[in-house]
Amino acid sequence: MGIIEKQPIDYTQHPRVNSDDPVPPRPRPAAPAHVIKSDEEAIAVAKRLAADFAQGAALRDREGLLPLKEIDTYSQSGLWGINVPKAYGGPGVSYKTLARVIAILAAADSSIAQITQNHLAINGHIDLDGTEEQKREFFGWVLSGLRFGNAFSELNSKTVGAFETRVVHEGDEAVVNGEKFYTTGALLSHIIPIVAVDADEKGYLVFTDRETPGLTVSNNWSSFGQRTTASGAVKIENVRVPKSRLLPVAAFDRPTIAGPVSQIIQAAIDAGIARGAIDDTIAFIKTQSRPWVDSGKETASEDPFTIAAIGDLKIRLHAAEALLDIAGEAIDAGLKNATEETINDATVKTAEAKVLTTEIAILATNKLFELAGTRSTLAKHNLDRHWRNARAHTLHDPVRWKFFHIGNFYLNGINAPRHAWS
Structure with missing residues (x-):
């Protein structure tokens, strides 16, 4: 633990x-x-x-x-x-x-x-x-064995989907300039795909070797959660790459599984955080927590309210994991036959999974301390990392909009939008 x-x-x-x-x-x-x-x-x-x-x-x-x-x-x-x-x-x-x-x-x-x-x-x-x-x-x-990082999001752009990083076509090469943040994986990668737009506002993934001149990666990620993801900054100054390494970002212009794939990975991380927190909660209760004075029990694991709370957490976790499986099956169906209907089905089911994985991640990481007791907050255990990780990671895309898009489909027949955050 x-x-x-x-x-x-x-x-x-x-x-x-x-x-x-x-x-x-x-x-x-x-x-x-x-x-x-x-x-x-x-x-x-x-x-x-x-x-x-x-x-x-x-x-x-x-x-x-x-x-x-x-x-x-x-x-x-x-x-x-x-x-x-x-x-x-x-x-x-x-x-x-x-x-x-x-x-x-x-x-x-x-x-x-x-x-x-x-x-x-x-x-x-x-x-x-x-x-x-x-x-x-x-x-x-x-x-x-080469690893891709990312240089997608920008710290100061108007929205998460807006990009100021530019690519200019010069003969057989492309020149990229800009600055990125939230670049999870870039620092430890071998190749960094950079999202950049050209003069016509067409988007590209520019696959850039990590050691390319003009590319600077910093480990200036200062969040209280997900501390060791190195999700800091990438500065791009006159970086030159062969044009053959420019991949058009076109997957959201038509029905594809691109959005649901991005989202199911996010949801799976949150489900994992929840499971890890619940496992640590159970282990701590069994080995270190004391029974509450009013319970009349010899051990903390015999406390009826603690037992019921663990049961509730497990039920919610299993429900989230079941929806994650359902979403994965819908994505697999969309990969085999990409239509407006199958892709929207994958998008909606993945959004449903994202709602439940977010909720159980935050609930489980909070309940850990209530159920395990005050001694579980001691720094030597570092159990607060579970809550910090859940709270930081679930901010990637707000579930309040998941409820809206899910409800708008079921009530009004309006398909969910196609992008990486839907």
Whole structure:
């Protein structure tokens, strides 16, 4: 569980957290990544890695240590390539399985699970919008063990969907200028896809090598939650790339699974946070909590109100996980047959899952302290990381709008909008 003790840390081996200092690129893998063969293997590998990642999760969060070794192990495991289609050498696992994989890992360390989020979503965009040449090249990178980061959102733009970063076409090259924030995964990546718009306001993913001149990545993420995701800033100054590395952002111009894929990964992370918090709550109650004086019980685990509360949390968690499975199945159906109807069905069902995973993540991480008692708030346990992570991560896209779009479809027959936050 989440109990940690103070250990000496060699900070020279880790980038400084909450710093504007530029961070050098990570080494590229010396050998190709493993290729997962089936959905069952993907789940088994995720469980094995989760058991390892959980051991140091509380310490990494407390000390602000980036999961360098863990991310290398993770990407070499083959899980970063699980939604590469079979036609391009990948396993092409179902999105139901992909969501389960992310939830398993997030229960162990939600920061590690989130670092994968944009990479997996980008894999989907490559499949939807890439040319055959780009698919072979870009998926080849993934299967070799290279990691995609992200440089999408901007800190000072009017809305999350507005982009001021510009790309200018110059012959066989493109030149990009701008600044990004919330760049989860970029610092630990090998290739950073940058969202930029040209003079005609056409959007592109510009696949840029992490070591390209003019590209500066800082670990200046200062949120109280998801501390070790390194979701800081990327500065882009006259960065040049071959035009062959420009992937049009066109998946939202037609019915595709792009939006639901992005959202189901978010929902799976929240479900994992909830499960990890509930597991830690149960373990703490059994081993360290005292029974309340009025209960007349010998142990905290015999308290009838505590027992009922744990039952309530488990029911809500299982409901959220069931909706996550249903959403994954709807996405898989939309991938096979993309129509307005099937894509809206996937979007709405994924939004329903996102509502329940958000609610159980916040409830479970709050209830932990009520049920485990005052001693569970001691700094040495760092159990507050669960609440901090849930509260920060669930802000990605507000569930108040999920209720609206879901209700507007069922009541008025109006389809949910198509974008990465719906």
